[in-house]
Amino acid sequence: MATSSTTAFSIRSLTFAHERTVPVHPVLVPVVGSGLVRGQTVMCTGPASMSCATALLVAPTQHGSWAAVMGVPSFGVLAAADMGVALERIVFVDDPHRVGADAANVLGALVDGFDLVVTSADVMSSLSPSLARRFATRLQSRGAVCIVVDDTRAVSADLRLDTEVSAWSGIGDGHGRLCTRRVRVDVDGRRHRLSRRDGSLRHEVLLPGPGGQLEEIDAVNVPDGSVVRLRSVP
Amino acid sequence: MSPPRCAVVWCTDWPVTAAVLAGTAGRGPQFDPSAPLAVVHARRVQACSAAASRDGVRVGQTRRDAQGACPHLVLVPHDADRDARFFEPVVRAIGELVPLLDVETPGRLLMATRGPSRYVGGDERLAERLIDLAVGAIEQASGVAAIGVGIADGRVAAMLAARRSIATGRPIVVPSSSTAEFLAPHPVSVLVPTIGADSDIVDLLRRLGLETFGHVAQLTSAQLSDRFGRWGDGLYRVVTGLDDTPPAAVPPPDDLSVSRVFDDPIGQIDQVVFAAKVLADTIEESLSDRGLVCTRLVVDAESEHGERSSRGWVHADGLASAAIVDRVRWQLVGWIDGDDPPSAGITSLSIVPTDVRHDSAQQRGFWGERTQADDTAARAMTRLVGLLGPDAVTLASWRGGRHPHDQFELVPFASLGADDRRLIPRPIASSPWPGALPAPAPSVVHIEPRPIDVVDGDGRAVAVNGRGLVSAPPARVRIGRDERRVVAWAGPWPFEEKWWTSQRRRAARFQFVLGGERGPDAYIVWLENGRWSIVGEYR
Structure with missing residues (x-):
């Protein structure tokens, strides 16, 4: 009985695995749910893969999580800043193979230190299968999220965000400028809660919207070319 | 509106007094109060006795420097619990008279004087009572303790009054009407022990010619905010006697x-x-x-x-x-x-x-107050620098510029902190950079531009003349072996930069939307010296 007061402190409230998440941008909530589950691998594919991966970084970095971008030298920093990513918590790391360092140690340090690790399909496919497996296991135990840009068979993604561009607006034949892009996101994945019931889930967003941010498509944001229906006023 | 009147009881260099008290109470080694004593924490002097400071020991000095200044200096290890334990009698004694008091740190007490002054019959009487009670509570250390009592409008003014009263040996009461005159002659260096200002900033103030509170108070709040941000606003409040607690409590x-x-x-x-x-x-x-x-x-x-x-x-x-x-x-x-x-x-x-x-x-900054995630990330970065080399781990710092790859530079993590190298955040309300293409920016920026061929409907290469006009509308683009149709295009937006140096550059910028299997793809394309290349992609 003498220890009951101390044991009371050591008991933590129970959390389920799906409650251990990192936040997502409100516009993506209908697509991926309330958060990215820690320990999972997310793959962003299709013609808007990089924008999609960047959009996933917005909410976590704003909430204090750190992200590492490994082996993606072409990462558009300005686009990320426009989208709302907190750049002071983004670290850019060279591909260990390019520097000639031990990839296993580098991956371990990344997973230990950062909540999100963004990397490219090229980097992941250059890992040996055993190393990729060890990476996935460590991801699980540390509760980090790995975001892979573009498709590769080297990793088995828990969640796939497949993008398709419907239209660009604002640009014409020799006039105007790029303004907004309608992107359709298909969600699929072996652990996705909606995948079992409905197959995959589709959602259309503006990525980027007029100011470079991720935005919902509504009556105000309908890109050029589509007709805005006028509502009758009672 | 003047801040509430308060009294401060301040025992400067309290850790030394606490060490002496601990010795006389038999809870630690005995120290001779008249010998030079210094309490060290993390290899730096945290507090020193009057004898030590006569010999040139200063708070903040490294241990080695202090020993150099005073070879027979007695070093005492730091112990926060000891400081708190032996301050308790002082708090207790004063608490008998003033029940509502706040402890700032062991060694410094703060209280509102409205009620107590009325009870004992005036600020002067209260100050006398406070110093008597404090001295009485720590009689054993009377040789070393330096106790000051100050009463003034606002916390900072009262603290400065208490500090000055140690030298004179008499409590100081600053009348409400003369707070500004009292503050004016104080040197800016006292900001360090009173409000915990950074000594670098105080140094900067002195280099700017602002030696005293009076000098700083001649500036406006807006000027100080311009130069020092929020801290400048707080500084203005302190030097003008408005106190450092923001009004928005x-x-x-x-x-x-x-x-x-x-x-x-x-x-x-x-x-x-x-x-x-x-x-x-x-x-x-x-x-x-x-x-x-x-x-x-x-x-x-x-x-x-x-x-x-x-x-x-x-x-x-x-x-x-x-x-x-x-x-x-x-x-x-x-x-x-x-x-x-x-x-x-x-x-x-x-x-x-x-x-x-x-x-x-x-605001929690990169090197400012830190969260656990910041610490973990910093450790990971240090480890990655060890594994990959100093230039392989970088962070983005704003620089400004006209092109997507110019606006942020990647600063090696290893170089941060050295030579005042810091991350510069993007200005929040910055006007657009002259000559930059408006948002959205490309999500992929090629470090090495990818060469392409751009041809018109008849298969001839498209060119731009000196007046910035295209020879013919572009119709098809060849990227490597692929040939793709131009769905939409805009431009040219010519630029010429650094024409006064050998790094002179002249190019025409275009935006192309090319037809693809899975929807249209957009690119930023440059025509430079007659060669077309892709510099950015919206992917």
Whole structure:
């Protein structure tokens, strides 16, 4: 009985695995749910893969999580800043193979230190299968999220965000400028809660919207070319 | 509006006094109060006795420098619990006269004077009583203790009055009407011990020719804010006697107080402190969710026999979780090891934040106040630098420029902190950079531009003439072996930069939308020296 007061402190409230998440941008909530589950691998594919991966970084970095971008030298920093990513918590790391360092140690340090690790399909496919497996296991135990840009068979993604561009607006034949892009996101994945019931889930967003941010498509944001229906006023 | 009148009782270099008191109480090595003594913490002098400072020992000096200045200096290790424990009699003695008092740190007490002054008959009488009580409480260390009492409008003015009163040996009461005149001659260097200013900034003020509070007060709040940000605004408030507590103090929300009742009375301080950690985390979390920070709180502990210890703690910069836990421990150490210890174990502990303010001045920066995630990331980065080399781990710092790859530069993590290298955040309300293409920016920026061929409907290469006109509308683009149709295009937006140097550059920028299997793809394309290349992609 003498220890009951101390044991009371050591008991933590129970959390389920799906409650251990990192936040997502409100516009993506209908697509991926309330958060990215820690320990999972997310793959962003299709013609808007990089924008999609960047959009996933917005909410976590704003909430204090750190992200590492490994082996993606072409990462558009300005686009990320426009989208709302907190750049002071983004670290850019060279591909260990390019520097000639031990990839296993580098991956371990990344997973230990950062909540999100963004990397490219090229980097992941250059890992040996055993190393990729060890990476996935460590991801699980540390509760980090790995975001892979573009498709590769080297990793088995828990969640796939497949993008398709419907239209660009604002640009014409020799006039105007790029303004907004309608992107359709298909969600699929072996652990996705909606995948079992409905197959995959589709959602259309503006990525980027007029100011470079991720935005919902509504009556105000309908890109050029589509007709805005006028509502009758009672 | 002038700040409330308060009194400060300040025992400067308290850690030294506490060490001497510990020696006479038989709870540590004995020290001769007249010998040069210095308390060191983390290899730096934290406090030193009058004899030591006569020999040239200064607070903040490294241990080695201090020993160099004074070879027979007696070094005392730092012990926060000792400081708290031996300050308890002072708090207790003054608490007999002024029940509502706040402990800022061991060694410094703050109280509002409105009620007590009226009770004893004026500020001067109160100041005399305070110094008598404080000196009486620590008679054993009378050789070393330096106690000052100051009463003035606002915390900072009262602190400075207390500081000055140590030299004169008489308490100082600054009349309400002359706060500004009292503050004006103080050198800016006293900002370091009083409001905890950074000595680098104080140095900068002096280099700017602002030697005293009076000099700084001649500037406007706007000028100081321009140069020093929020800190400048706070500085203005301090030097003009408006006090450093921002006026936007808000009444705390009701549900902030946290408490814990122990079923089994706890006799060990460590266990209570452990419980306090949980409570402090709860407070910090609920406050930071609301964007608030706690500047004053009351810690209340009760023993099984109903004895209570209740004490207010203030800190103008705000109390984080770790700081709250420290306060709880100091209070308990003073209570349990003091003259009037509880006769039974502790059964309840409560922490009640009584003053909160908006957390706007406490933006957590890269090297500023840090979260656990920041620490973990910093450790990981250090490790990655070890594995990959110093230039392989970088962070983005704003530089500005006309092209997507110019606006941010990647600064090696290893170089941060050296030569004042810091990350520069993008200005929040910056006007667009002249000559830059408007948002959206490309999500992929090629470091090595990818060469392409652009042809018109007849298969001839498209060119741009000196007047910025295209020879013919582009129709098809060849990227490697692929040939793709131009769906839409815009431009050219010509630029010419650094024409005054050998790095002169001249190019025409275009945006192309090319037809693809999975929808249109957009690119930023440059035509430079007759060669087309892709510099950015919207992918």
